[in-house]
Amino acid sequence: MKTFITRIIILTLATLSVITSQAADIDIPTIPDSLANGANSVVLSDYTTVNVISLSEATISHYRSVLVFNKKGEKHANFGATIDKYTSIKKLTGTLYDSNGNAIRQIGKKDLTTTELSPYLASDEASCTHSFDHPTYPYTVIYEWETSISGYLITFPSFVPIHYDSQSLLENEYKIHLPTSMKLNYKVRNTVPVISNEEASGWNTYTFRIPKTPAIKDDSYLPNTNEIVPLIHLNPGVFEVSGIRGYSDSWKNIGIWLTKLMEGRDQLLPEDVNSLKALTAQYPTPREKAKAVYELLRNTTRYVNISLGIGGLRPEKASDVKARGFGDCKALSNYMCAMLKALDIPCDYAVISTEHKNVLHDFASLGQFNHAIMRVTLPGDTIWLECTDPTLPFGYIHDGIAGHEALIVDGENSHIVRLPMPKHEIQKREYKYYVEFTTDGCGYSHIEENYSENYFEKNRTLKEITRQETQDNIREKTGLSTALVVDFKYVENLSNQNVCSYIYTIFAPKFCKQSEKRMYIPSNLFKTDISKYTDYQRILPIVITDKHEVYDITIRIPSGYKLESLPSNVEVSSPIGQFTQTATVTDDLIHITQTIKIPSGEYDASLSPQLAELTQAIYDNMNALIVLVK
The missing domain is CATH 2.60.120.1130 (Jelly Rolls)
Incomplete structure (x- = not known):
């Protein structure tokens, strides 16, 4: 079973004020049998507060306390958050308590381990993690931290207090404060929360509370975690990045926004177009020409996880990729599209998730994608191309995207499609x-x-x-x-x-x-x-x-x-x-x-x-x- 759900859910964990005084002892609550049975850990409390300052800025505070029963629950108390050029952890404190509630160790932001995420991902995101690795059970871990988002706010942190099977949930609350001029979209999954909304002085405050939830049995052949744990997705109805405004009321409008974001970035220099035409002149069919261009891409470029443009969403210009010989998944997919378009071969740029097969059709959010690919559309022949792995054969749909849904980015014609799966x-x-x-x-x-x-x-x-x-x-x-x-x-x-x-x-x-x-x-x-x-x-x-x-x-x-x-x-x-x-x-x-x-x-x-x-x-x-x- 996948752990820690999805990148967008990890990014969700943003947070509260730091412990500023000497760590004090805590009272460990009595866990009811309904929450202790089958559990390797219990989330004692998970409190998140999101303060939306503008269309592009927010601060988020978080407090999370986890009681670990045994070795199987060790990782359930670990800290994990995602940062990038727009998202940063401002302060953090973590404290380890023994079975009696006595504080025995404390860490700060400097003790986090920071590593770059998978090269398939579409931005320069890095993962910040920490684990106390305490050998004596039970014990309790509390993390308090604060995150700032600036310049890029196309989604709000999701609320996912349960991260694993065999983990139960006691107390929790998610608050989000935003101007009354901003619409809040949210999608509730696998739970029936208590939701309230208060309006005062030009601000709306939404509060979500998930009922106490018993542990999901640790079992084989389970669905993906986010298909079975309580989960609330949230995003703004309107967002704006670098003067480009978008609407998250439909996947079509998300595609329109991405199309605007990419305008003018699929152009090649005239001499490069002439070289392409000369290279492919010997091939009689569009498919053969496309394969020759794919071989050219494989032989003349390499994958590099870079962050240029807007929040890991805007690709480099195709002409720049040609000149430099490298790019990320967005840049290489866009460059491949540019070359095929120069030969009048119909094709599309697409975004997709390498983690989840299905998108939420009734909740449009770019946070559901982490990768870019492309599609060639010939009469009676659709070819999907992965542009970041030069070892894959032409048209091969690898396991990370086979059967997954993708968003075709094509202005007013943007829509969700599902990639094929190889026959059994x-x-x-x-x-x-x-x-x-x-x-x-x-x-x-x-x-x-x-x-x-x-x-x-x-x-x-x-x-x-x-x-x-x-x-x-x-x-x-x-x-x-x-x-x-x-x-x-x-x-x-x-x-x-x-x-x-x-x-x-x-x-x-x-x-x-x-x-x-x-x-x-x-x-x-x-x-x-x-x-x-x-x-x-x-x-x-x-x-x-x-x-x-x-x-x-x-x-x-x-x-x-x-x-x-x-x-x-x-x-x-x-x-x-x-x-x-x-x-x-x-x-x-x-x-x-x-x-x-x-x-x-x-x-x-x-x-x-x-x-x-x-x-x-x-x-x-x-x-x-x-x-x-x-």
Whole structure:
């Protein structure tokens, strides 16, 4: 389950006045059973106050107190906030209290660890974090801090007092003060808060209080955190940055604002346009021309996470990217669009989230996006391009955006679309191997691993690791700690589907276990990452990422041995997925096939018994033994 929700939610944590006197002891409240049961931590209090000064300026104060019960709840009390050129932490104090409420340690702003966020992100944001790492439980952590936002206020901090499953909520309050001339938009999810509004002296004060909330059970296959925890999104109805005014009442208007923000930034110098036309003249179709331009982008630019323009939203000029040879996701996507437009190839710039598949259709907010890509629209052929990773094939939709919704930025025609997902049947990891043994349990195996589509993306980077790292990786996958890897070869095929293969031979002196008369051979050297599920009383939906695995195994029975025990044929089928196994013997050859098919999807909690049956069958059969006897 994802932790700490989303960047915009982390940015939410902005805050109160600092502790200015010596830390005093605190009273630890008695936690009712309804909040203690199943909890690794309790949010004792979470108070946020937002003071909106103008369309582009606000101060935010925050007070957060978390009681940690055990080691699993350690990270639940950690501090996390996001800063950038517009958002800064003005002051902060954190205090650690023991089980009796006695203060034992205190930190300040200087003790925060600051690191740049993922290079996929669309601005120069950095993460500020802190952890007390206290080994004795229970303990309480209180953070008080204050944040300032200046020059860029297109969204307000969201209110998300619960950050994890197995965390419950006691007291909380979110206040926002803003001029009566400003409209407040908000979206409530997964809770029914108490909401009030007071107007006085030209100011509105909105107050939100979320009811006491029990912990969500720490479980496998959970929905994304922000799909199940209490959450309130907020933003201004009107915003203005550098004189450009926008309206957040619809996604169309957000797209119109972004279009204005980007006006004139997709122009290339005439000589660069002429070079493009000369480069692509040999290609007869728009698709081939677009592919040639994509190769040019890959070969002549590099990704750099820079912050130019407005709040990480306005891309660099295309001509500047051409001259410098680098840019961030916005700059490279805009540059690619500019080159294609110069060739009269229709295309669009788009913004998307690499963290969440769905946008809130009834709550338009730029805070829901953190990345920029582009789309080529040819008759009967739509091509999505990731411009920041030069290793990805043309038109490949990587796992960070596949199936996600994006905002097409096209003025009055701006709208939300969903990127396609690769079909389940072509997303596959496949293992084929042949094993021979000597009578003393030594063995060698010729192995071929094939990965297609999303498995291709996750495994192709292994081609760049060292020989020792390759051997260590294979030892870990097979469980053969003394295996020697020889004849390793990497093959990539991008013609039809995106497939990469690893072909190698291993030798292991202890390939299987032996007794005086018997040899015990694992029916499958490789282990699936599908976890065994045992909860029959599930409440929340079951969310599964695509699993499609095929194993084709041939084992030669060594001379002097005969088969005593062989795994049986198995077929388990349910609305969630299926597992099949066949096992046959021909002369001295054992042949086993195992297939797992579980499509991505969200399934009703009532199907938990079927999930348990399916995962148990997978676990039992993939860990079964073949027994040979002398």
